[in-house]
Structure formats: C-alpha cells, structure tokens
Amino acid sequence: MHTLLTSKWTKVAVFMLCLIPLGALIWRAFHNGLGANPVEFIQLTTGRWTLRFLIITLCITPFRKLLNLPDLIRFRRMLGLFAFFYVCLHFLTYLGPDQSFDLSAIWKDVAKRPFITVGFLGFLLLVPLAMTSTAGWIRRLGGKRWQMLHRAIYFAAVAGVIHYYWKVKSDVRMPLFYGALVAILLLWRVGGWLSRRRSVVAARLSSEGVRADGAR
Amino acid sequence: MLIRKAHDLTYADVTPKSVYLDRRKFLRAMGVVGATAVAGKSLFDLALPPQTTLAATKFSDLAKSPFSTSEKQNSYEDVTHYNNFYEFGTDKSDPAKNSKNFNTSNWIVSVEGEVAKPRKFTMDEILKLAPLEERIYRHRCVEAWSIVVPWIGFSFNSLVKVVEPTPKAQFVAFQSYYDSRQMPAGRWAGIEFPYVEGLRLDEAMNPLTLLCVGMYGESLPNQDGAPVRMVIPWKYGFKSIKSLVKIKFQSKMPPTTWNLAVPSWYGFYSNVNPNVSPVRWNQAKERRLGEIFRRDTLMFNGYSDQVASMYIGMDLKKNY
Numbered sequence: 001m002h003t004l005l006t007s008k009w010t011k012v013a014v015f016m017l018c019l020i021p022l023g024a025l026i027w028r029a030f031h032n033g034l035g036a037n038p039v040e041f042i043q044l045t046t047g048r049w050t051l052r053f054l055i056i057t058l059c060i061t062p063f064r065k066l067l068n069l070p071d072l073i074r075f076r077r078m079l080g081l082f083a084f085f086y087v088c089l090h091f092l093t094y095l096g097p098d099q100s101f102d103l104s105a106i107w108k109d110v111a112k113r114p115f116i117t118v119g120f121l122g123f124l125l126l127v128p129l130a131m132t133s134t135a136g137w138i139r140r141l142g143g144k145r146w147q148m149l150h151r152a153i154y155f156a157a158v159a160g161v162i163h164y165y166w167k168v169k170s171d172v173r174m175p176l177f178y179g180a181l182v183a184i185l186l187l188w189r190v191g192g193w194l195s196r197r198r199s200v201v202a203a204r205l206s207s208e209g210v211r212a213d214g215a216r
Numbered sequence: 217m218l219i220r221k222a223h224d225l226t227y228a229d230v231t232p233k234s235v236y237l238d239r240r241k242f243l244r245a246m247g248v249v250g251a252t253a254v255a256g257k258s259l260f261d262l263a264l265p266p267q268t269t270l271a272a273t274k275f276s277d278l279a280k281s282p283f284s285t286s287e288k289q290n291s292y293e294d295v296t297h298y299n300n301f302y303e304f305g306t307d308k309s310d311p312a313k314n315s316k317n318f319n320t321s322n323w324i325v326s327v328e329g330e331v332a333k334p335r336k337f338t339m340d341e342i343l344k345l346a347p348l349e350e351r352i353y354r355h356r357c358v359e360a361w362s363i364v365v366p367w368i369g370f371s372f373n374s375l376v377k378v379v380e381p382t383p384k385a386q387f388v389a390f391q392s393y394y395d396s397r398q399m400p401a402g403r404w405a406g407i408e409f410p411y412v413e414g415l416r417l418d419e420a421m422n423p424l425t426l427l428c429v430g431m432y433g434e435s436l437p438n439q440d441g442a443p444v445r446m447v448i449p450w451k452y453g454f455k456s457i458k459s460l461v462k463i464k465f466q467s468k469m470p471p472t473t474w475n476l477a478v479p480s481w482y483g484f485y486s487n488v489n490p491n492v493s494p495v496r497w498n499q500a501k502e503r504r505l506g507e508i509f510r511r512d513t514l515m516f517n518g519y520s521d522q523v524a525s526m527y528i529g530m531d532l533k534k535n536y
Contacts, residue, residue, distance in 0.1 A: 036298035170406030171306035
C-alpha cells in the first residue's frame with residue numbers, strides 16, 4: 001500500500017480521474033447531451049462536483065488516521081485544488097451566461113439573494129486557500145498559521161451545503177445528503193479536538209497532583 | 217405476439233383519425249342515417265371505451281389564432297424533456313421518464329361550486345366545446361427560463377359560458393390529478409399534492425387563458441400535462457396547472473400550492489413582471505431555451521395589450 005500511494009503514477013492517475021467530470025461535460029457538449037438548458041446543466045454539474053471534491057478533501061485526514069494510511073496526505077492538495085477548479089467553472093457560468101459579466105447586476109444579485117450570497121462567500125473563502133497551497137506559502141506563513149488559514153475549508157463546505165439547500169425549490173434530499181456527509185466529517189474533527197483537550201487537561205491535572213504531592 | 221395490452225390501443229387503432237376528428241361533420245354528412253349513426257357511436261363507446269385518451273392523436277384543421285407569436289418555436293424534444301411536473305419527480309428530466317405509463321383513459325373534469333350548471337366533462341365533451349385553435353405562446357417559468365410552444369386548445373371562457381357562473385363566483389380554483397401509485401416520485405417532491413391553482417374570474421375569462429389539450433399538432437404528452445391543462449401565458453408557468461381534474465367557482469381566493477409551500481417566493485397572482493423579483497429569482501431577465509445569454513423579460517410576458525387593464529390600480533409589488 002505504501003509503495004502504491006507514494007508512486008508518482010498513482011498521483012497522475014488520480015489527477016486524470018479528477019478530470020473525468022470535466023471530460024464528461026465536454027463529451028456531452030459535442031454529443032447533444034447537455035439537455036434543453038445546457039448552461040443550467042453545466043452549472044449544476046460543476047456545483048455538485050465542487051461539493052464532492054470538498055467532501056473528498058475533508059475525508060483525507062480521517063482516512064489517514066482511521067485506516068492508518070498517512071501517505072494519503074500526498075493527494076490532499078490536489079483534491080482541494082480540484083474543488084477550487086470546479087467552483088471556478090461554476091462561478092464562470094454565473095458571471096457569463098447568467099449575468100453577462102455585468103458587475104453592477106452581479107453585485108446587486110449577490111447582495112439581494114441569500115443563496116447567491118452564501119455561495120459567493122464559500123467561493124471567496126476558497127480563493128486564499130488555493131493561492132497559499134504551495135510549499136513556498138506554507139514556509140512563508142509557518143505551519144501553524146498555514147493550518148489555521150486552511151481550516152477555512154470547513155466553512156466553505158458548510159457554505160456550499162447551505163447554498164445548495166437554499167437553491168432547491170422543495171426537494172431537499174440531495175442537499176441534506178451532502179449536508180450529512182459534511183456534518184459527519186466536521187463532527188469527527190470536533191470529537192478529536194475535544195478528546196485532545198481532555199487529555200491535555202488530564203495531563204495538567206495529574207502533573208499538578210504530582211507537584212502537590214512533592215510539596216507535602 | 218398478437219395480443220396487445222389494452223392500454224396500447226388508441227382511437228387510431230379503431231377509427232381513422234380524419235373520421236374521428238371530424239365525426240360531427242361526418243355524422244351530419246350521413247344525413248338520414250344520422251340518428252342510427254349516433255346510436256351506433258354510443259354502442260361503440262360502450263363496447264370499446266377509450267383506453268388511452270387521445271394518445272398521440274394528431275389534430276388537423278386547427279384554426280390560427282391572432283394571439284400567436286411569430287417567434288421561433290422551441291423544439292418538441294426540448295419541451296417534452298425539460299419539465300417541471302413534480303408529481304413525476306423534481307428533476308427536469310424525470311417527468312418524461314416517469315410518466316410513460318400514466319393512464320389518462322376515462323378522464324373526467326368536474327366543474328362545481330358557484331355555477332348554475334355544475335357537471336362533469338369527459339374528454340370527448342371537452343373537445344366538442346369549441347373549435348380547436350393553435351396558439352403559439354411564450355411560456356415563462358418562474359425559474360427565469362422561457363420557451364415558445366404551439367399549444368392547442370380554446371379559450372377557457374368557452375367552458376365557463378357552458379356552466380354559467382353565479383354572481384357569487386369571483387375566483388376559479390383548479391386541481392390536478394394525483395395518485396401516489398401512478399406518481400410514486402411525488403412523495404419526495406416536498407410540496408403538497410394534489411396540486412392546486414387559482415385565477416380571479418376575470419383572468420379566467422380573458423381570451424388568452426387557454427384550456428389546452430395538445431401541442432405541436434398532437435394531443436398533450438403525459439409529461440406536459442395530459443390530457444388537459446391550463447395555459448395562462450402572462451403568468452409564471454406554475455400557474456398553468458397540468459392534468460386538470462377539478463374546476464371550482466367560488467367567492468373566496470383559493471389557496472395555491474407553491475404559495476402554500478413558500479409564500480415569500482410565489483404570490484397568488486404571479487404575473488410575469490421584470491420589475492418585481494421576490495427574493496429567490498431575478499425576474500428582470502430570462503434564458504430562452506436554446507440561447508446562452510439572458511434576454512430581457514417583458515411585462516406580462518409581452519401580453520400587456522391583452523391583460524394590463526385587469527390590474528389597473530393594483531399594487532403589483534404587493535400583489536406579486
């Protein structure tokens with residue numbers, strides 16, 4: 001498993017896999033497969049793939065620990081960047097075909113419609129993460145600060161789910177499904193954080209106990 | 217296999233279409249044997265009740281309508297595979313798949329409430345109410361897309377005149393067919409069924425308001441609201457109720473499905489209005505299917521000349 005996960009070719013293969021949704025869209029475009037409203041189809045597809053890639057990215061840490069596969073870290077940046085790639089396509093379909101690049105109309109729309117507002121916020125949160133995804137930026141920011149910044153992905157994922165939930169008219173099954181996945185992945189982190197805190201507190205208490213004993 | 221399933225039978229299997237569609241003329245032409253022919257026809261109906269109401273029946277000799285637009289029509293493929301018909305599923309492609317076996321035989325439309333002559337209409341009776349016209353209308357969905365469709369039908373007021381509303385009738389309530397066994401996807405729609413809609417009486421009487429039985433020269437496909445639906449071209453599409461089974465004249469404003477579900481998004485009137493955009497969608501522009509960029513939405517979907525006078529003095533921002 002270790003050699004498989006660390007092989008250069010696995011990374012290439014995963015990269016190609018991540019391009020399949022885009023490839024499928026292009027194939028459909030040339031085979032009359034985008035339906036009666038191609039813009040809407042592309043918008044929906046790229047939006048869903050953004051959420052899926054955010055969720056897959058959020059899976060990396062729990063899978064590393066639960067499956068004892070630390071090498072999975074090699075794919076995290078790429079998967080996160082693919083989430084950003086698909087959200088850029090998603091955003092472009094909104095800027096162009098929907099709003100004809102009319103910035104004042106876009107601003108009004110973002111301010112007025114809650115589902116657009118929250119989607120836009122989610123997109124904005126991902127921009128600095130994509131920009132600081134290089135080794136150089138990790139060094140410049142320092143590991144701790146870089147990690148703090150990149151926790152913004154939690155909020156981006158939540159924003160994505162809310163955006164989807166507010167977007168649908170009445171059938172909320174899909175948004176709830178993605179929401180449940182994001183909730184599980186975030187709760188797992190909260191659980192880990194709580195248990196670490198408890199062990200820190202316990203360690204401090206026991207060390208104080210030792211000191212108290214020594215004083216006696 | 218020689219034995220066909222009964223519901224595969226259409227009128228076309230038993231009666232030449234031209235004879236069937238022109239049977240009144242045909243009977244008249246029969247002259248002296250007319251009476252016998254009428255008797256014969258009802259016997260025929262008893263022996264072989266219509267199994268699928270006008271499935272894929274072609275309509276010919278349709279009258280042209282001055283209300284028709286000359287804009288480019290959308291393709292039959294688009295109009296039959298991009299549907300909001302939540303009883304058959306919430307994805308645009310669901311209705312075409314899930315309505316294939318929808319049984320519309322022995323269809324009855326019941327007209328009741330504040331009318332002098334309440335009655336139930338069979339599809340045959342509805343088709344005889346008035347000469348069928350082709351009306352090419354713009355159809356604007358609240359989701360900010362639009363299509364141009366050659367509908368077939370006649371002004372709804374032809375039916376209203378037959379049932380004679382009483383002075384108490386101020387509104388007309390409409391109800392769609394709902395059967396959870398035939399429409400199992402409907403339970404996930406997130407809205408209450410049966411679907412209900414309504415119009416003010418003057419709106420219902422407006423000649424643009426169409427009682428629709430077909431499109432593109434044929435009877436309505438199931439996913440587009442077979443066998444009979446309403447088309448109200450100056451209102452958002454969800455007002456144009458599909459698969460109509462009940463019409464009730466009443467003094468009170470009737471509840472409407474989407475308004476009950478999300479009142480701030482969908483008003484009772486729901487006239488197409490580029491200047492009023494309740495929260496969810498920007499109604500100033502729309503995407504005509506087949507186009508990439510959005511075009512400007514017209515007041516009352518371009519039917520101001522016919523309908524604007526009905527709303528004089530009304531605050532359309534409040535009464536969205």
